[in-house]
Amino acid sequence: MSPEQENLLFQSIGQIQATQTAILKEVTTIKNDLTKRVDGIEQRVEKVETQVTKNRIKMAGIGGATSLAVAIAVEILKIKTGG
Incomplete structure (x- = not known):
């Protein structure tokens, strides 16, 4: 392999590494964004x-009352009617 070919090979390797680094940064950014959205x-x-639970408790209380x-x-009617 000639020195020029070696130089081109190393340049290509450097470009590949730079591309991989950029992709990893972008993936990390996307992951962080998705994590924030999922947390929200x-x-x-x-x-x-919580609101549904509160409403269920209220409804149960209303139903009980x-x-x-x-x-x-019914008891009052029984007393009044002598039943």
């Missing part, structure tokens, strides 16, 4: 889950 989505999901009111009304 996870936070939103947690907020929604309604059942209690109906039971009291």
Whole structure:
């Protein structure tokens, strides 16, 4: 191999390494961006889950209070009607 061919070979190797480095940096940037987005989505999901849980607790409380009111009304009707 001539010195000129060796020089071209080393230049090509250097270009390949530079390209690989640029690709790795870009992949790292994309990964970091995706991680931030996923973290944001996870936070939103947690907020929604918390709100849904609170709503379920409220509905259970309302359902329990309604059942209690109906039971009291039935007992009052029983007393009034002599039943």
